[in-house]
Amino acid sequence: MITKVKQYHELTSIKRERVLPVAGDVLVRRMQKVAPNDVIVVAPLAPEFILIDIAQGLRVSPSKADELLQRQAGEELVKGDIIAGPVGIFKRVVRAPQAGRVKIAGEGKVLFEVDAPAYELQAGMEGTVTNIIPERGAIIETRGALVQGIWGNGKITYGILQPVSSDLLQELVPEQLNIGFRGTIISAGFCRNPNVLETAGNIPIRGMILGSMSSALIPLAKSADFPIMLIDGFGNKPMNRAAESILIANKDKNIALNAQVYDPFQGNYPEVIITQLTKSDPDLPPTTDSLKTGKKVIIVNGLLASRIGKIEEILPQKRILPSGISTRVASVILSGEEVVEIPLTNLEIITE
């Protein structure tokens, strides 16, 4: 059976497309080294327009208004510049309501685009630009550690990684958070106390990586000013050992945390990228693989969720689970030599 491969890698090749949905100016060039905060592309992501009724403003017919237009499409204006007119005894004119440009003009109307700060899309990771996507962005590649999660609050940051404790199995409580974590990206086991998010915001920390979080905190987490990423899901699950060991090993290092919204169809996963200087050139990691004897796996659902083990055998016959569901299972050896039977659909592969 083919299943997903969890993207927990101490060292792998990482290739990411950073693009905007609208056309803009790409500011990087091929083979350029970029830092996470470097701007890749700028574009008016949410342009604002004003439809100006010139004919009404000048109190003339639309065709006459077109004759009185002084500007053409594309012309840049400052606030107060005359767009059309003058006309009549009182020399009526229509002026630019704000700085901007004429987008379209005709039939007595002008669609005016207001100057607005362009959206700047940052690289979000250290790496090298290996390809330019004209007017949209770039492809960035790097080598390093990668940990993907399954929930993010849509924010992105870059900073020093600080695990809150020596392991990432315990609950994060407000008392553990102090000014020493200011400006860092913290990592911890799980969180169920809303005060943790509030305290973290007050310090303020730069980002938060958790094994799991109570789903009751989702609204609070979404409104937090800093990125939050969950690796194993919701509840009181400690962080899985594979992700934990990577994050602990990279303590005090600069990491890129992209807590983007999880969209498996588009392949968007929240993730941590920790670029490493290395001469080795590992392959890009697989995204799917077959469940087989000997494969290292993580349990994604049920009472043993987030536990890691190795497939001892894929049983040929279906088993009836305590829920009553009849399904194919694998016997999995967990740490401590405990052997459990887990449905194949509840397993994902961890590459070694």
Place this chain on the structure above:
Amino acid sequence: MDTTNITAKSAIAVDIGTTITRSLLFDVASGKYRLIGMGTAPTTAGAPKFDVTEGIWRSLEELQYFTGRTLLSEKDGVIIPSTQDNQGTDSMVATMSAGNPISVVIVGLLDDVSLKNTRRLAQTTYTNITAEISINDCRTATDRINLLTRERPDLIIITGGTDNGATQSLLSILESVGLSSYILDESQRPHILYAGNEKLQDEVKAGLDKISKLHISPNIQPLLGITNFRPAQKELNEIYKEVRRKQSGGLHEVLSWTEGSFTSTASALGRVIRFLSEKYEPEKGVMGVDIGSDTTILAAAFQGEETLRVYPNSGVGGGAAGVLERSSLEEIKRWLPIKIPDTLIRNYIYNKSAFPDAVPTEEDHLEIELAIAKQALRDAALDLIPSLEKQIDSTGILMPAVEPIIGAGRILTEAPKRYQSLSVLLDGLQPTGVTTLALDQNGLLPGLGAIAEINPLMTVQVIESNTFLNLGTIIAPIGIARPGTPILRIRLYREDGRSITRDIKFGSLTILPVEMGEKVSLHLRPLHRFDIGMGGPGKSGKVNAIGGALGIVVDARGRPLQFFPDEEKNIQRNEVWRKTYRKYS
């Protein structure tokens, strides 16, 4: 009709679902069209492949393996038409539900008339309505332009105005739509579906044709109070295909294999239900239900008039969190027969959304999933019922007579016990009168809907070949009484002459033990003016019924089902009902 007398044609139906791609082979066996075999594989429409053909190919490989029939050739792909040595297939159809919903902005004249109809039209496929525009929403032209450029929808649906009705108001909105479309990059311009006042069609063409991907269909409301969705629905299905073709690779190949017989899964489901409604009892409708991972679909049809609704982000997998967010934890908990802490329920739902393929290992977890399914279906039914062709009450909350009701989706087909599938359909839909609940165990409905277009006989014969599992005949009287009051006397006659009589009390759930497939005759005499769909309150009648997996279920719990404000009481009552089911399953 015996198919040996006609030129038999085999067909493959492929359904590209959210997680699974399923291939079905139909051909003639023993003189009739039958399902020959099925193959499945993970869907590859999304990341990282973004190419549906790999999933289709793998599912066909499995189909080849199970049927022993060569269907694929390395050189030519799917072998079409079939060869003399019985390789390949004569035709192929495809349906698809995979992919994020299409983002839609709907535009109409008035909130309560045209926007309501536009919403109904948008709901006939996989859409996410991100904004609504009407003349009474107080937006200026500038606001509308900014809204449309900000949303950047895949599709704008414009309706409004009866034919030859007012034009000026709609024209002012059309100007905003045109301008917003014009200033976007050509590649980003939305599809525009115009299904409003036909008098404006020429002006719409002149204004929008060159600056957008314009589609025009007949007015969905040509006269006040008269609606006609079918042509616009068809056009919407074409747009769905175009948007999907842009999003997922390989659809060009699928269109070539299927010679264009490619449609959305929902549309195909609607078509087969419509088809069945023309075959079955004219006085009743037919209903199809698909509770999927991401989406719930309801399709009902009365004598060929179809009502289709697609509810994206409302399912038991990726859509489970959507059910919770749209309804409430309290509403989901009402269906549970056991006490489960709120935090556990909520966390389980969000984890299920993140890992939609995972199966529930514990009994508690399965109960949560069944409760989500019931709530998803209840929400959908309450939305659908008011717009059905036939109504049986002024409030629009009681399900009119439909028979059969056919359920599909893994939560129903893979439920460990048949009573669990039955209870999801019964509690979610709350049918009235006498009906039959059936299960589409092999997920044939969309494929048969697509095939109906090219070979209706195949659809008919496959359906008649005991394709669906009969879960049970349902008798659900309508009326109000004190719990415990006798409301229905049933006399059940078996073919061997034996009979039993039961008095049914209000509030009860009773199962009459009738073997699967056993034919019985039922004499139903409602008391206290209860209505069992025999022509009015208090009217008695006789019906022939066939025993299903749960025999014959008499659901006298009331319509709509009432709940206690006290959670504990609901749990106790649900547990009583569960015990009733378990006794007979």
